[in-house]
Amino acid sequence: MKASIPKTIVFITGAFVSSDCWNDWRTYFENLGYTTLAPAWPHKDAPACTLRQRHPDADVTNQRLANLTSYFSAIVAALPEKPILVGHSMGGLVTQLLVQKGQAFAGIAIHSLQPKGIFTFKFSFYKAGWKALGFFTDAHKTYLMSFPEWQYAFTNGMPYEAQKDGYYNLLVPESKLVVRDATTDAAKIDFERPHEPLLFISGSTDRFIPASLNYSNYKKYSHTASVTTYREFAGRNHFVLGQPGWEEIAEYIQDWILKQ
Template structure:
């Protein structure tokens, strides 16, 4: 842990904004919203632009030019605008690209704390793990039209999201949550739109990683965590060996939610 000695900050905010990752519906936060609301928090989980519909309807509309046009900078600003309308600075909880956006918004001073769950990497953070490239090559969509959205096949979903789960659970998760995605928003992770100043003071930040995540390997999340260098900022890391990229919906999801809640209470 890169945690300062004088870490008690006494958070007073009771608002949580859940930031959804790529390829999944915002409904992936449904159980998480109930969990944190039962602990006394107000929560919101906004859908991405052009995705305010069920996963089934969004898949039927694929390919979707509007979804395909989404860029990371615009998406980050979209969440920033939502946050700025709130009565208090929230706690941000983001998954995958949502974890990256959480890091960027913390840089802007828009949150009291942030939790990056299996986060996409900021610009300049790399991994050589094969599973990362195998899971991500199709969604990047190189040599294909960026004007068409990308929809993971069920086979890709099994490898990138739900590896290690029972077949029926994988199928149910795909039907309920898998959505088309912008290739451009994924590619933007290697551009300045994903830049983070790792030496800048920031609000408390927790990284959660999964030992079974093929898409965002724990080693990548750990490298991201280690990049942060401000000694007076709280930056913590926790790895769960049983977690794949579908961590929000795995049977053990509540274990991760409880860890986050307890971490928030220590601030």
């Protein structure tokens, strides 16, 4: 018998932004009958403007990917059913890791940060992320993206006012260590293991996580009996969750969920 589709969605936020980035998405899916959660990362349960005032934040700076994954794993484990997981950027990587642990009915990785061992030679990827890695700087001080960096890495192609609104409403300081952890065993995926349905969403104009990197991530999954789907959307940058027209992607995700 085919399992019924759960009515719980857990949204997993990426690095550099507040969990408020999911507010419109939560409303969209709640109107479809889902119960949604968008837990803030540890030490980030405050408005973005408050978190920026704490920079450099001693609590945030010690965040590591293994701890972050355990944190979301515990939240998911406490739910009455295996939820649908929807993650963006580093949240997409956490989604992949939790799907690997068998904790999801299905996972949707939106512009997912790459797991260990997947690379790209795209210049924009290194330009957008180099300062966030914080090499040759104090790793025990948080990184706060400047507005020009935000324009390049997140909101390229958008009107100035929309770029500015996104920056002031959502940007938060980030741990350099958690970004570096994507190259460690904390980000390791067993691509040959059977897994629950997994959907990769990419954007053609994303500089931070290029579509080609998402495609390489998707192609690594080799268990042919497991459902793995890839879809690239034209004109979508890394600010995809708040970019005008995001509803098209949410509708596609809902249709994909109903097919599982």
